[in-house]
Amino acid sequence: MSNIHIIQPGFFSTIQDLGRNQFTHFGVPVSGAMDSFSATQANLLLNNDRNDAVLEITMTGPILQFESETQICICGAEFEMLLDDKAIVNGKAYVVSRNSKLVFKSIKKGFRAYLAVQNGFKIPVVLGSRSQYQGITEQTRLQKGDVLNIETVSTTSGNAGARIKIENEQLWETEIPVFKGPEFVKLSLEQQNLILNTKFSLMPEGNRMAIPLREPFSNELQGIITGPVLPGTVQLTPSGSLIVLMRDCQVTGGYPRILQILEKGLCKIAQKKPGEFITFKMVEYDPH
Numbered sequence: 001m002s003n004i005h006i007i008q009p010g011f012f013s014t015i016q017d018l019g020r021n022q023f024t025h026f027g028v029p030v031s032g033a034m035d036s037f038s039a040t041q042a043n044l045l046l047n048n049d050r051n052d053a054v055l056e057i058t059m060t061g062p063i064l065q066f067e068s069e070t071q072i073c074i075c076g077a078e079f080e081m082l083l084d085d086k087a088i089v090n091g092k093a094y095v096v097s098r099n100s101k102l103v104f105k106s107i108k109k110g111f112r113a114y115l116a117v118q119n120g121f122k123i124p125v126v127l128g129s130r131s132q133y134q135g136i137t138e139q140t141r142l143q144k145g146d147v148l149n150i151e152t153v154s155t156t157s158g159n160a161g162a163r164i165k166i167e168n169e170q171l172w173e174t175e176i177p178v179f180k181g182p183e184f185v186k187l188s189l190e191q192q193n194l195i196l197n198t199k200f201s202l203m204p205e206g207n208r209m210a211i212p213l214r215e216p217f218s219n220e221l222q223g224i225i226t227g228p229v230l231p232g233t234v235q236l237t238p239s240g241s242l243i244v245l246m247r248d249c250q251v252t253g254g255y256p257r258i259l260q261i262l263e264k265g266l267c268k269i270a271q272k273k274p275g276e277f278i279t280f281k282m283v284e285y286d287p288h
Helices: 036-045 189-195 263-270
Strands: 002-008 012-016 054-058 063-066 070-083 086-088 094-096 101-117 147-150 175-180 210-213 233-236 242-245 257-261 277-282
Touching: 036 054, 036 070, 036 101, 036 263, 175 263, 257 263
Parallel strands: 175 277
Antiparallel strands: 002 063, 002 147, 012 054, 054 101, 063 101, 070 086, 070 094, 070 101, 175 257, 210 242, 233 242, 233 257
């Protein structure tokens, strides 16, 4: 094993994989990468397993020092990045030498980036996942001075220098695909049409648990007996607030569930900054 030293952690950096999907019946949130599309891309470019743990970087990035050689790849949000004072870009596998320093500077596009290392970050597995979450894992986010374990690997093999043209333009789209939630039918036809023809903006209070939308949506829906919710559920409160549940959301809730966002829609929202707009587009539900 080798280490990566956290010189600066960035605004909110966490270790995530694709989540702990088998424990919701015990009340355990799914967690996992907010933008699973970009996290998976970064892993696959290194020939990693798609579920290997990555570093999720939100809004401002970290400064990292590597103890030994490895390979890295970054996908998702586009930052200005320097590896040993040389500019690097998204979607390319890079060899990292012993004592190399990786610096994330200003963000240029999107909101969350994903750093993969060869064979993934090796923090402890808890309930089948390495995803950090308060009350489940020992740490909930990176702190200055932390040390992350990675495997010591030979950089003479693998995909060093490999690069692909990433077809990720859909991440920057504002149209979010949804299907009807269980309580959607309780809205009037006028309200159903209105919710699909309104531009909603993300509020700055949003986090990995939920993102509230600013624009009020007048309604007279009654609360429900607590029912199951999951990442992508859109709840409507009596006061008219729409709340988009994200990866760290609870597993039950008492507000009407009027929409359910598809996985690719969740990835799009994960890349939106506070204040940016989205619209909902109804699609037919296809379980396949």
